[in-house]
Amino acid sequence: MRFLRTLAVCLVATLPLPAAFAQTIDYKRLDARISRLSAEEEIVGLAVAVIDKGEISFANGYGVTERGGSPVTNETVFRWASLSKGVAATEVAILADRHQLSLTDTISAFKTSLRLPGGGETRATLEDVLSHRLGIVPNAYDTRLEDGWDAARIRRSLAKLKPLCPVGDCHTYQNVAYDAVSEIVEDVTHAPYADAVRHSVFEPLGMVTASIGRAGLQASPSWARPHSKRSRAPGPPQEKTVNDDYYRVPAAGGVNGSILDLARYARAQMGLAPDVLSDAALTMLQTPRVYTSGEQRRMSSRYRGTVRDARYGLGWRIYKYGINGDRVVGHRGAVEGYRSFILFDPDRDTGVVVLWNSSSRRPNGIGFEVMDMLYNLPPQDWMEIDPPPTGG
Structure with a gap:
């Protein structure tokens, strides 16, 4: 099974894709739009990576780790919040x-x-x-x-x-x-949870910045400080103190890491690290177990039918995306002052990951704009940065 998948990936890499399966991500447009978003008052810092046909083709930082602080890079460490659930399931x-x-x-x-x-x-x-x-x-x-x-x-x-x-x-x-x-x-x-995950997941995948717990976050050479504000409060988000609340449930919210490490982790979930995650393990993780009506209502309300049939596997959400109903896998996360996003098409070995240190929801739109490019769908202003249309 692993040999056949590897062979298929090699063939795809050497042959032109048919028009119906072509995928084109406009990185110049993507970078320009993220730069515009990062300049908004409600954004402090964020990092974005794209895995395109199995390769990490884009991994950039934007904004700062804190007001007046150093620039975010692709090695800056953020909290992954509820993306930790997929790590535990893995x-x-x-x-x-x-x-x-x-x-x-x-x-x-x-x-x-x-x-x-x-x-x-x-x-x-x-x-x-x-x-x-x-x-x-x-x-x-x-x-x-x-x-x-x-x-x-x-x-x-x-x-x-x-x-x-x-x-x-x-x-x-x-x-x-x-x-x-x-x-x-x-x-x-018979090992501490953090050690078990490090030996089974982080180290084999080359995730050099990944850790579990507050100490790991704050010991990082570059780490993003949390910022948040009430949704309707005036002014920019305020810096918060990192607390231990959800670090005390490490399988649910305890993981930290950079955008590069999140991209490496995403590649493995696409089946591109078979020595770490076998086909059997991926099937366990990504097989839908239950329909999630609440998630479907939220996604339908915000993304207007782009995402359908929301279901949950093991630590992962599974959806149908776009007009053709392509299967995508992902999750979102939030703890005070941090947000996270991952979404990928495991059949195309392509996806997007986003980390940011504020309570804004708008960076979620980065992921949907990337996936729209993947499926050649009409551009949508999912980041909410374009002026509203005028006239009737």
């Missing part, structure tokens, strides 16, 4: 591929603090955790985490919640519950 898929665990193992088979209503931990599987199908209220007790509670204590308290649906029946996005994955990885590998 670690689990690697362990499953090595037969060190199974996705059908129940949570109670491991040493974990997760407790669910009605003893649901004896029925919920690892697959249910990674696809957010635990049957409890979305983002259960995130506020307690932000108030300083210990994550394991919160997970034990989830047993007192009223279930929304039977385990496995519905999608309700989680952070604290999802981080049971870090306990499971530690139980299986």
Whole structure:
């Protein structure tokens, strides 16, 4: 299987693409539009990379790490926020591929603090955790985490919640519950979660800036400080202090890294690092498990039908993109003062990753403008930088 994929990639690289499959990303236009966006008051710094037919063809920094600070480069480290969930799922898929665990193992088979209503931990599987199908209220007790509670204590308290649906029946996005994955990885590998991920994912993929935890972020030679503001507040976003809230759930929100490392990670998710992520592991990660109606409503409202059929795999979202319904895989992330975005077409080995250190939503539009170029769709102002049309 790996040999056939490698052969196919080589053939695509040496033969002209048919017109229906041609892909043209206008990097000059892309750079110009990102430069315009980065000059907006609500943007502090951002970094963007494009993987084009398997190669990292564009990796630039824009803006600054903090007001009056140094320029963002493609080596500047940002928080990845909820893109960390895909990293955790990747670690689990690697362990499953090595037969060190199974996705059908129940949570109670491991040493974990997760407790669910009605003893649901004896029925919920690892697959249910990674696809957010635990049957409890979305983002259960995130506020307690932000108030300083210990994550394991919160997970034990989830047993007192009223279930929304039977385990496995519905999608309700989680952070604290999802981080049971870090306990499971530690139980299986007998190593700290950060060490296990570094040995299985970061180092084999050559991710030289990637780390887990606040210390790793702040020890980086170049790192972006968090900035945020209330959505309607006047003036630029204000610098914030990096806190440990979501670092205390590392499988849900603990990863840091540069845009180059995020691009290297994205290539692996396209199947371009088979020694690290096998076809079997990628199938585990990217097979849709559950339809996500809330995500579909959000995407339809903001991107007007460009993205359809939103589903969730293991730590990854899967959509149909554009008029032809091409399959794309991605995720977004947000913690105070940071945002992140990844979206790619694994069949074309092409995608885009974005990191920024403010609370603006507009850099998400970079990803959609790149994908529109990939599919030769009419340009849209997804970054919201063009003046509104005048007249009737």
